[in-house]
Amino acid sequence: MGRTVSALVETEANIVVAARFDRPDAKGEGLVSQAEALAAADVVIDFSTPGASVALAQAAAARGGPALVIGSTGLDAAQALAIDAAAGKVAIVRAGNFSLGVNMLIGLVEQAARALPAQGFDIEVLEAHHGRKVDAPSGTALMLGEAAARGRGVELAKVAKRGREGITGVRPTGEIGFSVIRAGGIVGEHSVIFASDEEILTLSHSARDRGLFARGAIAAARWVAGQPAGAYDMRDVLGFLKGG
Numbered sequence: 001m002g003r004t005v006s007a008l009v010e011t012e013a014n015i016v017v018a019a020r021f022d023r024p025d026a027k028g029e030g031l032v033s034q035a036e037a038l039a040a041a042d043v044v045i046d047f048s049t050p051g052a053s054v055a056l057a058q059a060a061a062a063r064g065g066p067a068l069v070i071g072s073t074g075l076d077a078a079q080a081l082a083i084d085a086a087a088g089k090v091a092i093v094r095a096g097n098f099s100l101g102v103n104m105l106i107g108l109v110e111q112a113a114r115a116l117p118a119q120g121f122d123i124e125v126l127e128a129h130h131g132r133k134v135d136a137p138s139g140t141a142l143m144l145g146e147a148a149a150r151g152r153g154v155e156l157a158k159v160a161k162r163g164r165e166g167i168t169g170v171r172p173t174g175e176i177g178f179s180v181i182r183a184g185g186i187v188g189e190h191s192v193i194f195a196s197d198e199e200i201l202t203l204s205h206s207a208r209d210r211g212l213f214a215r216g217a218i219a220a221a222r223w224v225a226g227q228p229a230g231a232y233d234m235r236d237v238l239g240f241l242k243g244g
Contacts, residue, residue: 001047001071004214012218018042023052034059043067043221050075057086067091067224069217071098073139087231093224095234096139098216102190103234105205106147109192112203113151118174121194121201123148128181128189136180137162144192145176 002020009017019037020030037044038059043066046053053072060068070083073096083094097103113123125148127141137145142156149156154174161177181189188207193200207213216234223237 001210001214001217002045004210005045005047005217008211008214008218015218015222038063038066041066042225043069045069045071045217045221047071047217050079054079054082057083057090057092061086061089065090067221067227068093069220069224070094071096071213071217074135084231088229090229091224091227091232092230093220093232093234093237095216095220096143097188098213098220098234099205099207100216100238101205101212102140102143102207103238105190105192105203106143108203109144110147110151112192112194112201113148115151116194116196116201118152121196122171122175122177124177124179124193124195126179126181126189126191126193128183128186130185130187131182133182136182137178138180138188138190140188140190141178141180144190145178148176148192 002022006017006020009015018040019032020028021032021034021037022028024033032040034056044056044060046056046068048056050072053070053075057068057070060066067090070092071094075083080094083092086092095103125137125141125144127138129138145156145160149159152174156176159172159174159176161175164177187210189204191202191204193202195201220234220237224232
């Protein structure tokens with residue numbers, strides 16, 4: 001993702017790559033230290049790991065900038081809280097997916113879950129990614145699960161089922177299930193199934209090119225530059241929250 005973002009920035013007007021950095025032990029032409037990068041940039045785009053993202057957010061907060069766009073997935077609750085705390089000092093856009101289509105899908109899933117009762121419709125979230133992805137379910141799948149839970153007015157943690165094996169018994173009413181595929185070079189496939197005894201509604205999104213995530217991250221970087229400190233997501237960037 002870092003290489004994809006860098007390549008796309010070269011085609012954008014009025015935006016440049018001020019610095020590139022990686023792990024302290026990483027070797028590569030043109031890499032600088034994190035401190036040098038923070039000093040040089042107006043916005044840092046980060047697609048790394050949960051621990052690295054937390055450290056980056058804390059470093060940016062300690063010096064009062066720059067703004068951040070964080071796309072790392074697999075954060076636990078404590079790591080998410082640490083980034084939110086850093087957002088008290090700097091503007092941070094954090095999202096599990098920067099695709100316009102995915103963020104539209106999230107809104108549709110929430111609406112469908114609100115309209116289709118748990119007593120009549122089961123919800124399953126299916127996702128597939130390349131074999132090199134290290135976290136599961138994906139950040140996007142969890143966002144979709146959260147949207148479904150919001151639509152039904154429940155906490156995802158209380159109704160989520162992240163795997164089934166053996167004699168599982170009758171499915172509990174209101175359960176939100178997750179299924180995961182890791183194979184080959186799949187960029188990203190997500191579907192949410194609402195299934196009753198009489199009908200099935202499937203809402204889905206397919207990513208064909210990793211560049212779509214980079215373009216969304218660049219759009220988020222343009223938007224967050226100059227924003228006041230705070231925790232934001234792609235709904236803010238895309239203006240989905242305007243007007244209530």
